[in-house]
Amino acid sequence: MSSTSLTLTCIARRADTHDVTSWQFASLTGDLPAVLAGQCITLHTEIDGKLQCRAYTLSSSPQDACWQVTIKDVGLVSHHLHQSLQVGGEIRADGPFGDFHLTALPCERPLLLSAGSGITPMWAMLRDELARRPEA
Numbered sequence: 068m069s070s071t072s073l074t075l076t077c078i079a080r081r082a083d084t085h086d087v088t089s090w091q092f093a094s095l096t097g098d099l100p101a102v103l104a105g106q107c108i109t110l111h112t113e114i115d116g117k118l119q120c121r122a123y124t125l126s127s128s129p130q131d132a133c134w135q136v137t138i139k140d141v142g143l144v145s146h147h148l149h150q151s152l153q154v155g156g157e158i159r160a161d162g163p164f165g166d167f168h169l170t171a172l173p174c175e176r177p178l179l180l181s182a183g184s185g186i187t188p189m190w191a192m193l194r195d196e197l198a199r200r201p202e203a
């Protein structure tokens with residue numbers, strides 16, 4: 068599965084809690100690359116003239132038509148995104164990448180344990196698992 072660089076357009080934004088927001092994205096140029104549940108993308112943004120990049124797991128499942136990230140407002144980039152990234156906005160992304168996915172380790176009854184923002188890959192894996200194996 069190859070990683071690529073693309074420009075994403077924000078098509079929806081939802082406040083999940085007072086300091087956690089989810090953004091949904093479509094690709095400006097067409098189809099989004101295939102993704103495995105649990106993989107991340109790198110978001111690139113410019114703050115005070117300096118390029119900054121951070122990794123964010125896709126909280127959407129591979130069956131979804133758009134990509135979603137869910138970000139806690141904790142520091143420089145996450146705060147900037149909370150303040151500035153609105154519906155219609157564009158952002159550069161690389162990815163998807165990462166080997167943390169159930170596809171690499173198929174099992175009958177997976178146990179998903181997470182804490183804090185670590186819930187985002189679990190959420191993607193859970194939804195992917197239920198889409199592929201509703202009896203799971």
Ligand SMILES: Cc1cc2nc3c(=O)[nH]c(=O)nc-3n(C[C@H](O)[C@H](O)[C@H](O)COP(=O)(O)OP(=O)(O)OC[C@H]3O[C@@H](n4cnc5c(N)ncnc54)[C@H](O)[C@@H]3O)c2cc1C
Binds near residue numbers: 138144
């Ligand atoms: C593979 C991967 C997947 C990830 N997925 C997600 C995800 O799905 N959702 C998500 O929210 N995050 C995720 N992250 C974390 C994300 O990449 C960023 O690290 C996170 O958003 C913080 O970046 P920031 O620029 O907002 O904070 P930074 O400015 O980089 O600060 C990081 C932390 O240090 C603290 N800090 C900064 N400066 C100081 C200082 N001077 N003194 C004391 N403390 C300080 C901040 O409060 C913050 O807690 C993921 C990271 C990785 C590696």
